[in-house]
Amino acid sequence: MSYTPRLLLVGCGLMGKRHIGGIYEIRKSGLFQARLVGVVDAIPERASEAAQLAEKMLGERPMQFSSLHEAERAAEFEAADICTDPATHHKIAQPLLERGVSCIVEKPLSPTVRGCKLMLDAANRGGGILALAENYRRDPANRLAKWMIEGGELGGWLAAAQIVVGGGDNVLLTPWRHKKSGGILIDLCCHYTDIFLYYFGPPSGVQGSSALLRRTRYERRVRGDSVEKTSLEAEAEDFLSACYFYGGAVATLFVNLAASGEGIWRRTVYLEEGSIDVPMERTGEPVKTSRPSDSDYLTLRPHTVFTGQRTGTPYSLSPSTAAEVYDKETRALFPGLINGYKMDFWEVDRKLIALELLDFLRCVVDGGRPETGGFEGMLSVAMVLAALESSHLGRTVSLDGILELKTERYQERINKELGLVSDK
Numbered sequence: 062m063s064y065t066p067r068l069l070l071v072g073c074g075l076m077g078k079r080h081i082g083g084i085y086e087i088r089k090s091g092l093f094q095a096r097l098v099g100v101v102d103a104i105p106e107r108a109s110e111a112a113q114l115a116e117k118m119l120g121e122r123p124m125q126f127s128s129l130h131e132a133e134r135a136a137e138f139e140a141a142d143i144c145t146d147p148a149t150h151h152k153i154a155q156p157l158l159e160r161g162v163s164c165i166v167e168k169p170l171s172p173t174v175r176g177c178k179l180m181l182d183a184a185n186r187g188g189g190i191l192a193l194a195e196n197y198r199r200d201p202a203n204r205l206a207k208w209m210i211e212g213g214e215l216g217g218w219l220a221a222a223q224i225v226v227g228g229g230d231n232v233l234l235t236p237w238r239h240k241k242s243g244g245i246l247i248d249l250c251c252h253y254t255d256i257f258l259y260y261f262g263p264p265s266g267v268q269g270s271s272a273l274l275r276r277t278r279y280e281r282r283v284r285g286d287s288v289e290k291t292s293l294e295a296e297a298e299d300f301l302s303a304c305y306f307y308g309g310a311v312a313t314l315f316v317n318l319a320a321s322g323e324g325i326w327r328r329t330v331y332l333e334e335g336s337i338d339v340p341m342e343r344t345g346e347p348v349k350t351s352r353p354s355d356s357d358y359l360t361l362r363p364h365t366v367f368t369g370q371r372t373g374t375p376y377s378l379s380p381s382t383a384a385e386v387y388d389k390e391t392r393a394l395f396p397g398l399i400n401g402y403k404m405d406f407w408e409v410d411r412k413l414i415a416l417e418l419l420d421f422l423r424c425v426v427d428g429g430r431p432e433t434g435g436f437e438g439m440l441s442v443a444m445v446l447a448a449l450e451s452s453h454l455g456r457t458v459s460l461d462g463i464l465e466l467k468t469e470r471y472q473e474r475i476n477k478e479l480g481l482v483s484d485k
């Protein structure tokens with residue numbers, strides 16, 4: 062039987078507020094109805110800001126709380142949307158899941174595999190749904206890229222590269238992203254490992270090298286006519302180079318978040334007969350393909366032999382094929398979608414969050430498994446941790462070993478800090 066699920070939002074910082082925009086888009090699309098009954102933040106002003114935003118966007122002011130405990134005593138809800146910092150996810154989700162409340166948890170599910178397992182076990186016992194809030198794969202560009210890879214038009218895939226270079230000496234969004242127990246590599250790279258999982262499935266072996274390049278970072282604020290800089294000592298790594306082995310194919314992740322000056326962002330899949338170039342999420346740029354011909358090879362010069370044969374061009378598909386590529390919800394939120402879209406960042410951001418929340422809420426009401434459940438959440442974290450464990454041990458590690466908790470030397474300190482193992 063269908064009903065309107067009641068949702069509690071826990072964590073009203075940067076992302077928590079953006080989730081209110083996701084609920085707004087679900088409502089506006091008419092695809093589903095859900096009620097935000099309460100908002101919780103340990104910082105009361107943030108809960109109050111979120112309640113105000115919800116009133117403005119959703120037309121109903123939710124109750125506001127400064128702790129989950131308070132919310133549990135005063136509000137009734139079937140589902141919780143957890144948008145706190147990663148080190149707290151398991152502490153908030155576990156008791157809720159134990160008593161059957163379904164939870165969607167922002168990525169990364171937890172900073173360690175132990176943290177993820179705690180939530181998965183609690184969901185199994187309590188019977189509620191555990192979902193990962195993973196917005197990147199829901200960008201239409203990733204839907205199209207996966208469809209193209211699976212369609213085999215350019216042959217089987219051989220290699221993939223995800224490169225992200227930038228960050229400079231800034232504090233990257235929040236200070237907690239520079240602590241070991243929620244570090245920026247886990248926080249950002251789990252999006253990219255989820256993309257590898259989405260396109261190719263789980264790898265077998267993983268090899269990684271990581272480093273902490275910038276120990277001092279700065280928060281910048283404008284004060285009158287000058288810029289005030291506050292320094293912060295970073296403890297979490299900001300550089301990772303990882304290879305994910307898939308039998309004969311390799312996916313590479315190269316992330317340098319300490320680079321000042323010109324940056325790089327690139328995601329390309331190399332297949333037997335050409336390449337697929339996927340744009341950065343939320344830019345709306347088209348997916349491009351390049352299929353070189355024999356004459357492209359014949360016109361190469363010594364200095365271009367190693368740099369590719371042909372520049373990519375937007376992949377063309379008909380409206381009827383687009384209807385096969387994108388699901389009903391994506392088409393409803395991105396009207397007229399073929400390859401690429403023109404939309405302001407914040408509008409796309411709301412729509413991608415709407416898609417992840419919609420998938421979760423439908424499962425809460427009708428049953429079924431969300432596309433990114435707790436297990437997928439654990440896999441994307443385990444893939445990043447595998448690269449960090451490999452760097453720590455100086456050898457290739459197996460993803461199974463990470464999932465079975467046979468390899469957790471790197472995670473040892475984080476597990477202790479999070480109270481996931483005894484400190485003795």
Ligand SMILES: NC(=O)c1ccc[n+]([C@@H]2O[C@H](COP(=O)([O-])OP(=O)(O)OC[C@H]3O[C@@H](n4cnc5c(N)ncnc54)[C@H](O)[C@@H]3O)[C@@H](O)[C@H]2O)c1
Nearest residue numbers: 072073074075076077102103104144145146147167168169
């Ligand atoms: N998917 C995306 O594109 C994306 C983007 C940004 C952040 N995120 C994720 O969202 C999560 C939150 O990140 P953020 O940038 O919003 O962090 P943030 O620090 O801005 O917000 C976290 C909020 O949680 C609150 N909080 C912490 N512990 C709490 C507790 N026990 N009870 C109640 N409130 C508590 C804090 O007071 C804070 O307001 C992280 O997991 C992050 O990785 C995802």
